[in-house]
Amino acid sequence: MSALYLFQLGFGVQQPAGIVVSDDLMAMVVKILFVAAAAIYAVFALVMVRQIHVMRHTLFTSLSGVVRILGYVQLVLAGAVLIGFITLL
Amino acid sequence: MPDIFNADNHQLDKDKNDAPAADGSGPPRSGRPTGQPVASTETVKFPHRHHHDEGGGPPHPHRHVDEYSEVMRHEVASANPLAAFQPKPVAVFFSTQVEGEQVLLLLRKSLVTQVRWVVIAVLLTLVPVLVNSVGMLSFLSASFQTAAFVFWYLIVTGFIFESFLSWFFSVYIITDERIIDVDFVSLIYRNISSAKIDNIEDITAVSGGAVQALFNFGTVRIQTAGTKAEIEFELVPQPSKVTRLLNELILEEEREKLEGRVN
Numbered sequence: 001m002s003a004l005y006l007f008q009l010g011f012g013v014q015q016p017a018g019i020v021v022s023d024d025l026m027a028m029v030v031k032i033l034f035v036a037a038a039a040i041y042a043v044f045a046l047v048m049v050r051q052i053h054v055m056r057h058t059l060f061t062s063l064s065g066v067v068r069i070l071g072y073v074q075l076v077l078a079g080a081v082l083i084g085f086i087t088l089l
Numbered sequence: 090m091p092d093i094f095n096a097d098n099h100q101l102d103k104d105k106n107d108a109p110a111a112d113g114s115g116p117p118r119s120g121r122p123t124g125q126p127v128a129s130t131e132t133v134k135f136p137h138r139h140h141h142d143e144g145g146g147p148p149h150p151h152r153h154v155d156e157y158s159e160v161m162r163h164e165v166a167s168a169n170p171l172a173a174f175q176p177k178p179v180a181v182f183f184s185t186q187v188e189g190e191q192v193l194l195l196l197r198k199s200l201v202t203q204v205r206w207v208v209i210a211v212l213l214t215l216v217p218v219l220v221n222s223v224g225m226l227s228f229l230s231a232s233f234q235t236a237a238f239v240f241w242y243l244i245v246t247g248f249i250f251e252s253f254l255s256w257f258f259s260v261y262i263i264t265d266e267r268i269i270d271v272d273f274v275s276l277i278y279r280n281i282s283s284a285k286i287d288n289i290e291d292i293t294a295v296s297g298g299a300v301q302a303l304f305n306f307g308t309v310r311i312q313t314a315g316t317k318a319e320i321e322f323e324l325v326p327q328p329s330k331v332t333r334l335l336n337e338l339i340l341e342e343e344r345e346k347l348e349g350r351v352n
Contacts, residue, residue, distance in 0.1 A: 030229070034236050041243060048251065051276045055258040058271060058279065060182040063170040067257070074250060081243055089236055 031089045038082040045071075045078035154193055154265060157341045160334040161193060171257075173197040174326040183262060183269065185283065194334060196261040196325040199306035206252040213245045251276060261322040263334065265341075268311060270320050282320055284313040287342040292335050294328040311335070 052071040056064045154161045154177075164176035175181070175195040186192070217238045220226060226234045255273055262269040269283040289311055296307025307328040311320045325331060 027230070027233075030233055034233070034240065037240060041240075041247065044247060048247070048254075048276060051273075052254065054279065055254065055273060058184050058281070059258055059260055060180075061170045061178075062168075062180045063257070067254070070250065074246065077243060077246070081239060084239075085236060089232060 031085070034085045034089060035082065038078070038085045042075075042078040042082050045075040049075050151189075151265065151345075152341070154191070157344075158193075158334060158337040160330055160337060167195075173199050183271070185269070185281070186264070187266075190267070191265045192262055193265060193338075194263040194331070196263075196322055196331065197259065198256060198324045199304060199326045201300065201304045201306060202324050203252070203256055206248075210245060210249045210252070213248065214242070217241055261325060263331070263338070265338070268320060268335070270322070282317045284311070284315045284317065284320060286335075286338045287346070288314040289335065289339055290314055292332050294332045296328055309335075 049071045052068055056068060161176060166177040166179055167175035168179045169175065173196065176193070178192055178195040181192050181195055183192070221238075226237055229237065254276070258271065259273050260271050262271070265286075267283050267285055268289070269281065272280040272282075274280065291310075291312035293310040293312075294307055295310065296302060296305075301307050301324075304326075305328075306324055306326045308324060309322040309328045309331050311322070312318065313320060322328075322331060
């Protein structure tokens with residue numbers, strides 16, 4: 001059993017019924033849409049990291065370091081999703 | 090002697106390099122980050138330390154806040170960085186803080202006001218379960234369905250984080266010299282307003298509605314004689330206590346002025 005199959009099982013993803021987007025062109029279009037959306041979100045995550053930097057220098061608190069780390073974690077996740085969409089879909 | 094309180098030294102949108110202390114007069118206080126320039130508007134009034142005798146006499150000692158403020162006397166220093174009402178906050182600094190300026194109270198919007206986006210986030214988290222149960226995405230292949238769910242949860246994470254950041258960094262600060270309103274309206278728009286305590290002309294605490302009365306939060310409106318006529322501390326906890334503290338600070342500023350003249 002592949003990791004993807006187990007992941008889908010965990011999510012309860014249903015096997016497609018009815019009309020399935022199996023046509024190569026439609027699949028490519030859908031993939032492009034997913035990749036574009038992921039790219040936009042990655043840009044958003046990058047902006048958020050930059051703004052966290054600004055916020056931290058406006059107001060410095062004991063939680064500032066944690067916030068910065070969370071920002072970078074989100075950026076890494078966004079990048080990983082983008083790469084995953086490009087390579088796995 | 091350089092005028093270290095000249096606001097022109099602190100045009101953050103002109104200065105593209107890391108600055109030392111906010112007054113530009115030397116290295117920053119240890120543990121406090123240097124100021125960062127951003128392309129945003131900022132209105133800052135720097136206090137003249139009027140309790141310093143400009144005629145050449147020795148500076149008059151600044152009284153500790155517990156000596157003149159009954160409000161602060163009964164408050165314990167707050168070490169909880171997530172609190173909406175932080176008296177004498179520990180390890181809190183802000184970019185325009187001058188040397189010797191003490192943060193007395195750090196305020197944020199009451200936690201009750203954040204319930205709405207928390208509820209929205211919980212509902213958004215449940216959307217994929219609902220979608221999957223009705224099979225709305227069954228026209229997509231299994232891999233695309235998985236991708237859709239993963240992307241959805243990424244967006245929800247971003248929404249939660251952005252909402253938290255807006256609340257966490259939008260603060261109202263009362264120091265022994267000034268009041269500061271730091272507003273991050275969205276991720277990319279920042280507005281900082283400040284006014285000297287002795288420029289405050291009128292303070293009004295407004296608390297309306299059952300929820301505000303029940304959870305003791307409201308808006309404190311501060312009329313000032315400065316460029317920005319009114320500063321609002323929106324939906325902050327214990328507005329009456331904030332008002333009392335401001336009144337005590339105003340009285341202390343007047344006392345310092347009087348003692349400066351007499352001495």
